[in-house]
Amino acid sequence: MCGIVGYLGARNPKDVILGGLKKLEYRGYDSAGVAILHDGHTKRVRALGKLKALEDKLAHEPFNGHTGIGHTRWATHGVPSEINAHPHQVNGVSIVHNGIIENFQDIRRDLIQSGSTIESQTDSELIAHLISDQVQQTQDLRTAVERVLGKLRGAYAVLATWEQSPDEIVAFKEGPPLVIGHGRDENFVASDVQALIAYTQKFIYLEDQEVAVIKKDSIQIFSETGKPVDRDFVELNWDAEMVEKQGFPYFMLKEIFEQPRTLAVSLELLTNKERQEIITPTEYDDKLKTIFAGATDLRIVACGTSFYAATYGKYLFERLARLPTEVDIASEFRYREPVFNKKTVVMVISQSGETADTLAALRLVRQNGLEVISICNVKNSTIARESSLSIPMNCGPEIGVASTKAFTATLLNLLLFASQVAKVRETLSRAAETELMAALMALPAQVDLVLTHDKYFENAARGFHQFKGFLFMGRGVSYPIALEGALKLKELAYLHAEGYAAGEMKHGPLALIDERMAVVMIAPSDELYEKTVSNLEEARARGAKVIALGTGENTRLRDVSDAYLAIPASHWALNPILATIPIQLLAYHMAHSFGYDVDQPRNLAKSVTVE
Numbered sequence: 001m002c003g004i005v006g007y008l009g010a011r012n013p014k015d016v017i018l019g020g021l022k023k024l025e026y027r028g029y030d031s032a033g034v035a036i037l038h039d040g041h042t043k044r045v046r047a048l049g050k051l052k053a054l055e056d057k058l059a060h061e062p063f064n065g066h067t068g069i070g071h072t073r074w075a076t077h078g079v080p081s082e083i084n085a086h087p088h089q090v091n092g093v094s095i096v097h098n099g100i101i102e103n104f105q106d107i108r109r110d111l112i113q114s115g116s117t118i119e120s121q122t123d124s125e126l127i128a129h130l131i132s133d134q135v136q137q138t139q140d141l142r143t144a145v146e147r148v149l150g151k152l153r154g155a156y157a158v159l160a161t162w163e164q165s166p167d168e169i170v171a172f173k174e175g176p177p178l179v180i181g182h183g184r185d186e187n188f189v190a191s192d193v194q195a196l197i198a199y200t201q202k203f204i205y206l207e208d209q210e211v212a213v214i215k216k217d218s219i220q221i222f223s224e225t226g227k228p229v230d231r232d233f234v235e236l237n238w239d240a241e242m243v244e245k246q247g248f249p250y251f252m253l254k255e256i257f258e259q260p261r262t263l264a265v266s267l268e269l270l271t272n273k274e275r276q277e278i279i280t281p282t283e284y285d286d287k288l289k290t291i292f293a294g295a296t297d298l299r300i301v302a303c304g305t306s307f308y309a310a311t312y313g314k315y316l317f318e319r320l321a322r323l324p325t326e327v328d329i330a331s332e333f334r335y336r337e338p339v340f341n342k343k344t345v346v347m348v349i350s351q352s353g354e355t356a357d358t359l360a361a362l363r364l365v366r367q368n369g370l371e372v373i374s375i376c377n378v379k380n381s382t383i384a385r386e387s388s389l390s391i392p393m394n395c396g397p398e399i400g401v402a403s404t405k406a407f408t409a410t411l412l413n414l415l416l417f418a419s420q421v422a423k424v425r426e427t428l429s430r431a432a433e434t435e436l437m438a439a440l441m442a443l444p445a446q447v448d449l450v451l452t453h454d455k456y457f458e459n460a461a462r463g464f465h466q467f468k469g470f471l472f473m474g475r476g477v478s479y480p481i482a483l484e485g486a487l488k489l490k491e492l493a494y495l496h497a498e499g500y501a502a503g504e505m506k507h508g509p510l511a512l513i514d515e516r517m518a519v520v521m522i523a524p525s526d527e528l529y530e531k532t533v534s535n536l537e538e539a540r541a542r543g544a545k546v547i548a549l550g551t552g553e554n555t556r557l558r559d560v561s562d563a564y565l566a567i568p569a570s571h572w573a574l575n576p577i578l579a580t581i582p583i584q585l586l587a588y589h590m591a592h593s594f595g596y597d598v599d600q601p602r603n604l605a606k607s608v609t610v611e
Ligand code: F6R
Pocket: 303, 304, 305, 306, 307, 349, 350, 351, 352, 353, 354, 355, 358, 401, 402, 403, 404, 487, 491, 606, 607, 608
């Protein structure tokens, strides 16, 4: 939440910062601003609304200078407005902040008592006041920041500049990520590498409580106790094209259409076609065996879409690896005083690898002496770094706020990982593995085939425009897809939608059904198919309009539904991946036809680094 960028070098800082903020707009988009230092002064421009508003304002502003910081905001304290937009400035100190200062009321009271005038409603402005007070005494920005660190409680990633030392940016953090990009005679800093990969592939990830002094030709990092820290660069080798729309109107649509390729990447790495085998990479083969050797049970913890993927994981680990598995929403888990057994294995899932609640859950588990496996997309993210074993999703940067390709990549990686564990626990027979492998090899082409029916899904979406309520239902491994389908519709099309286990309908939700309610029934041909069709009939008998999703040319489902969406025949464990494609496109087309911004749904941000 909130994206920040800083630049020092010979390029025009305005262009670098705006370009970087564009790549970070997924993190927040209610206001934005820049502050650029030049000739002992700071020029600050802020605008309410999306980045475009700032861009328009800046178009008429000549900028000189070689040092600047910028911010795109997702409001926490204080409404979206120009006065609450960052950078905040006090006596020549400018700051941009991502996070929440929890003790802001105490700080605010103290500052007011000591005569400060606070302009905005934000917690962030207070950081500028604190640094400004200190820098008047120390005449050194880093020392001032170090003095302020002890006063802040909460989550923060901050960049600070001071007019009297215009050639440096001081960066510090606790919680949200900050990455420093290294160039020749220029350096960068941002919330996410996506903002910087057009300029450099060499990065340093700042750790909590560290302070970095960044100049155009040097990067110095200091520990909490003020000692210099030596940190190697991480080389990414990401292609800048990966963060462009490549001809699609939205990142989300591009990411949906990338899925055949992203799934193929994981299959390439984790299967052996010739031997018809699911393989465990040598880097973690021994570790996996040690972790799961005496495991009694598995807990999977995540938020949002990643939590729904975890729910799918529960079915897999129990059915394939015969390992008792429970799933938890991270924000509940971390405050529930969960009971750990020494043989419990914990897994966390996070696309961004920075979600505050998931990270806190991981840390809680590690404090209790247990190892944590993570599945993350962003490889050097905090969650990936702090896990005992981190499995990459390998689907490339995901920029659309609503998760799509990362969801299917997680499902596939969960399936491959559960199979690896099942092999260690000797619960996956050779025949079952060969059967699964055959289906896995067909998966990318099958996903591609489903995508070719996009126009058909668009028409189906059009037929359901007038409905205000949607119930998504499924059984077994289709149940998590019902949850995910409902979430996609809520967050993109702003429609009320709920996901239910179809067998639960009779226990209450059936009362919701009438002719104004649409039901999306996920009913692939698996062992629960007949029961799912009965649930569909029950809904229909009470007046619901039905979208049925089934396997192949299923005339029975076609006959009992108002729209029928087909997926190709596959293995029970892969039906959910195939079923996800039509529900993603359904939500996309609904939202698009209402004229909503599909990449940046209202009130949301992609990387939820505050709780
Ligand atoms: C919904 C969505 C969110 C995220 C959730 C967790 O489309 O993207 O629900 O899944 O905020 O994010 P990560 O996976 O980054 O921890």
